[in-house]
Amino acid sequence: MDLTNEDVTDILALLDSLPYDELDLQTPRFRLTLRRTPDGWTQSTDTRGAPTVVDVVPATGPGAAAAVAGASTAAAVAGAAAPAAAAAPAATPSTDPMFHRVGDNRSDVPSGRLGSGTGGSGRTGGVGGSTEVSSEATGPGADGQDAGHGATEVDASLMAVRAPLPGTFYRAPRPGAAPFVEVGSRVGADTVVGIVETMKLFNSVAAGAAGTVAEICLDNAEFTDRGATLLRIRTD
């Protein structure tokens, strides 16, 4: 069941002459709701049937790859669905396959700091801008205060550069070009350190502070959630 605009118009022509303000038409596969408002009629539809999948294994779709990407897709949808909790994946690296490497690669910061530090800053992250300092210095009420004080000195100078939107992270201005920055690159606040492509908009990400690139957390062309840490800058 699936009605065309002409069908809907025909139904409305009938309804207009009747004293009803709502029509709710339901089948197992389809639902159409028409409502009369002061300005005119509205429609909303619900196509319900489950897709019928052709029983063929595409030559390019090995099962293992599908499972991995399925997980990231699910993560992307979940992150996008709850913008308020956009920083959650960054705060719980161990549960999100996309962010495993962030924790694994961090040799310069005690692991206990990762969750609390980024989580604390994540509360305010990703809304106003694309960069943010992930340290007690700027994280309001940062949970990180409970973490080892010995690390404070190191962390205070490490700043997370976060994804302003969910999308695809690019390290270079175009395919084949040299990356914007490498670990060890000197950056200023306005230095572009990457691009996040969201819905075909290329959103350049600035370092946000002067310093040195300490870590690049995602590979080129990897998907990032909003608010996730793209790289870390050791600030001057």
Place this chain on the structure above:
Amino acid sequence: MSPIRRVLIANRGEIAVRVIRTCRRLGIETVLAVSDADADAVPARMADRTIRIGPGGLADTYLSVEAVTAAAAAAGADAIHPGYGFLAENPRLARACEAAGIVFIGPSAEVLEAAGDKLAARAHAVAAGLPVLPGGPAEPADAGALAGRIGYPVLVKAVGGGGGRGLRVVRDAGDLEHAVAVASAEAQAAFGDPRVYLERYVSSARHVEVQLLGDGQNVIHLGDRDCSVQRRYQKLVEEAPAPLLGETLRVSMRVAAVALGLHLKYQGLGTVEFLVDTRRGAFWFLELNARIQVEHPVTEAVTGLDLVAEQIAIAEGRGLRLSQANVGVGGHAIECRVNAEDPAEGFRPSPGTVTSAVFPAGPGIRVDTHIQAGSAVPPQYDSLLAKLVISGADRAQALARLRGALARCQVGGVATTVSMLSMMVDDAEFVAGGVDAGYLGRWLERGGDGAGLERGGDGAGLERGGDGAGLERGGDGGTVAEGGGGGG
């Protein structure tokens, strides 16, 4: 002549829904190629069957000739409908279809090549007698002389670009050499073709296009559309017929478009885009779009034709079923694109999950959409959510209906352009009709009637159609390659 029984739709979103509807009406089976992200979307639920083309990014799914042709073969499809964007204008797909004995619902590979190479298209336009803007190929060494002959400002355009991408305005001779070098490097990276060319930059022009339909021998036009309401070369509102054009100009453009179609022995549905200066009564060829376009419904609304059905008939080898005398244009239609973007934040994209989707209904109202409550709006695809296509006996009636229709349009869960469109269609300049391609930018700069739109410009450095990733030659999936032309 070979009837198509099963078609693989190599696209997503509203155009997938659109093609499914016509196929269903014609009794043609549909198999929809879906990425994992789209596997449970509305088009997948509507298609007779779906076939997965993998979990990967665009390059491995909707932009992969190999994945799409393999899916068509696996599904036993005898034709591929590419929609718009993605692979719609890719000659490699047309050739791969030919090699596999599958019908490609679109123009021939030769025409796709001619249209995709902007200098070749320009040369064909000249050969067919169409007016073009002063310009020509630019090498960094001699670009200065050419630009001097053209007169500043000039537009640097990528030969492999199109759809408003790879454009660069140069206002001063001192900036030219650098601009050409950068544009060339970008074009190489984005389109695999470093060639750039120069054209005179027309600062205040309208964007009007003529819809063509041809069978390789005969070519007819299906009227014109005005697509001047653009932001950064991306169309937001289109209407048919183009308002306040003047009959002489209108007829001249239609004749010119058909001449180009005949010259190319055009087969299928296509659009010839023009820049128009109504004050001087002049128009210039811009580009040829060898596909069905996002804004095709306004033409359907005023002609009563089903353009997808005509595409399929041509692809089946049935020849043109219409003569020019059979095509009548009546009434007026306006399409508004509802995008998942936040106009208050520099049109920042707004992916997410749609929590509610209520659209207007009633006489003269058509809604083409693939979203409903619960639909995901994935960040990896374009932002088009729905097209409101409103028609009336004349432009005034269409506008009146459009206002009410936008007021009843409520999409929750993601930011949309609905409220901005509502304000814009009340603006006196738009209501008067015949705005130029710079209109929307000026209106937004004025603050969109004090609504604080476009505040601070694009603070985050957003660049629609920039070449940062440049993965999508000829692709748009709804917005990017559907953009306007060279006029500012």
